[in-house]
Every structure is written in C-alpha cells, then in structure tokens.
Amino acid sequence: xxxxxxxxxxxFRNISVPQILSYNxxxxxxxxxxxxxxxxxxxxxxxxxxxxxxxxxxTSAESYASISxxxxxxxxxIVLLVLVWGYLHHFCAGIRYLTLDLxxxxxxxAAQKSAGVVIGISLALTVIFGLKLFGVx
Amino acid sequence: MATQERIGTKRLxxxxxxxxxxxxxxxxxxxxxxxxxxVLFLGFVFSSGMNFETWQNLFTFHxxxxxxxxxxxxxxxxxxxxxxxxxxxxxxxxxxxxxxxRMLLLVLxxxxxxGSVIFFAKILWSL
Numbered sequence: 001x002x003x004x005x006x007x008x009x010x011x012f013r014n015i016s017v018p019q020i021l022s023y024n025x026x027x028x029x030x031x032x033x034x035x036x037x038x039x040x041x042x043x044x045x046x047x048x049x050x051x052x053x054x055x056x057x058x059t060s061a062e063s064y065a066s067i068s069x070x071x072x073x074x075x076x077x078i079v080l081l082v083l084v085w086g087y088l089h090h091f092c093a094g095i096r097y098l099t100l101d102l103x104x105x106x107x108x109x110a111a112q113k114s115a116g117v118v119i120g121i122s123l124a125l126t127v128i129f130g131l132k133l134f135g136v137x
Numbered sequence: 138m139a140t141q142e143r144i145g146t147k148r149l150x151x152x153x154x155x156x157x158x159x160x161x162x163x164x165x166x167x168x169x170x171x172x173x174x175x176v177l178f179l180g181f182v183f184s185s186g187m188n189f190e191t192w193q194n195l196f197t198f199h200x201x202x203x204x205x206x207x208x209x210x211x212x213x214x215x216x217x218x219x220x221x222x223x224x225x226x227x228x229x230x231x232x233x234x235x236x237x238x239r240m241l242l243l244v245l246x247x248x249x250x251x252g253s254v255i256f257f258a259k260i261l262w263s264l
Contacts, residue, residue: 036224036228039221039224039225040224040225040228042221043221043224043225043249043250046221046249046253047249047252047253047256051253051256051257051260054257054260055260057192058192058193058196058197058260058261058264059260059264060189061189061190064189064192064193065189091171091174094167094171095171098164098167098168101164
C-alpha cells in the first residue's frame with residue numbers, strides 16, 4: 001500500500017487520441033469498448049447492408065442466389081466478415097454482461113478471464129466463418 | 138460537506154427513474170434477441186439442407202393460421218430497435234456535450250432507427 005502511495009500513478013483526464021493509443025486498458029476495458037464499437041457498427045450498417053442482404057435472402061430464389069454473386073467480391077467478403085465479428089463480439093460480451101448482472105464472476109480475476117474468453121471466442125468463430133467464406137473448405 | 142457524506146448506499150437519488158426503465162429494457166431486449174438468435178441457429182442446423190425454401194420458411198412458417206415466423210422476427214427486430222436506440226443514445230450522451238450537436242445526433246439516430254424498422258417490416262410482411 002505504502003509503495004503505491006509513494007509513487008503516484010499517472011492520471012489520464014480528457015485523454016486525446018495519442019494517449020488513447022498508449023493507454024494500457026485492462027482486458028475487461030478492451031471488451032467493453034469493443035462492445036460499444038461493434039454495437040455502433042452494427043447499428044450503422046443495419047439499413048445499409050444488413051436489411052438489404054436480408055431482403056435479398058428471403059424475397060425470391062433468384063435474389064437468394066444473387067447473394068453468393070454479391071459475396072464473390074473480396075471487398076464484400078471483408079464487410080461481411082467485419083459485421084459477423086461485430087455480431088459475435090456483441091453477442092458474447094452481452095452474455096457476459098448479463099451474467100455479471102446476476103453477480104456471477106464479479107471478482108477481478110474472474111472478470112478479466114471472462115473478458116479474455118469473450119474476445120477469444122468471438123475472434124475464433126469469426127476466423128472459422130472467414131475460412132468458410134473464403135472457400136478454404 | 139453534506140454532499141460528501143452522501144456516498145455509497147446513502148447517496149441522494151433523484152429524478153424520475155427513466156434510467157431504471159432503460160436498464161431493464163436494455164437487458165430484456167438483449168435476452169429476446171439472444172434467444173431468437175439461438176432459435177434461428179437451431180432452425181438452421183436442424184433443417185434438412187439449407188436452401189432458399191428452408192431459409193425463407195424460418196421467417197414465414199405458420200402454426201395454424203398464426204404467422205409465427207413473422208411474429209417472432211418482428212418481436213426480435215423491435216427489441217433490436219429499442220436496444221440500439223438506448224445504446225447509441227448512451228454513446229452520444231457520453232461523448233457529445235454541446236446540446237445542439239447532441240440533439241441533432243439524437244434526432245438522426247431516431248430517424249435511422251424508425252426507418253430501419255419500417256424497412257424491415259415492409260420486407261418481412263410482404264412475404
């Protein structure tokens with residue numbers, strides 16, 4: 001205790017962009033800001049990409065088939081992959097928040113661990129989806 | 138002096154508890170969407186071969202005369218809209234302080250949300 005008191009920790013107030021990049025956010029903090037970023041991204045893309053794709057997929061057999069043509073463009077593949085990651089991360093992090101609300105895994109160690117699990121699982125599932133999308137099998 | 142003693146459980150709680158409703162709504166809508174995601178995924182997995190008919194059927198199936206597929210998708214999308222509104226509103230409240238900018242962004246967010254609901258509903262209910 002006396003050690004930390006004698007050596008004042010750096011304070012960050014009204015942090016700027018270079019400071020954000022050098023700030024060593026804990027794992028739970030990274031999961032949290034990614035939850036926000038992924039949510040904002042999904043919201044922005046909802047009427048631009050997600051609903052139009054949904055429309056193509058359900059309207060007719062022809063429009064359903066046209067999706068694979070759309071997705072043959074590498075840029076579209078990347079967009080799809082980012083959105084899939086966004087959904088998976090938001091989903092996994094959301095489940096974590098619901099369990100935290102139920103006072104499950106609220107201590108520091110468990111919360112840091114579950115934050116790592118959230119990032120890991122959503123990235124792993126995104127990689128699997130990406131391998132499938134880019135036709136590895 | 139007095140304000141410094143009102144911390145922890147003794148803090149002064151004021152307001153109309155709009156935040157309590159938002160807190161509960163954010164979690165209820167999240168659970169609805171998560172359950173719907175699992176339901177869709179299971180429907181996807183247990184359908185014999187994924188093609189246009191089986192995919193469309195996930196959103197158009199009826200139980201008797203009731204269009205359950207469309208009703209579930211509507212429930213999930215309304216949950217999404219309310220959830221997204223609260224979430225994006227919180228982002229503006231955290232980062233955008235000038236009242237004029239915040240109001241503009243809130244109005245645009247509302248239009249974006251309502252527009253998405255109408256867009257989705259039009260596609261879903263014309264199936």
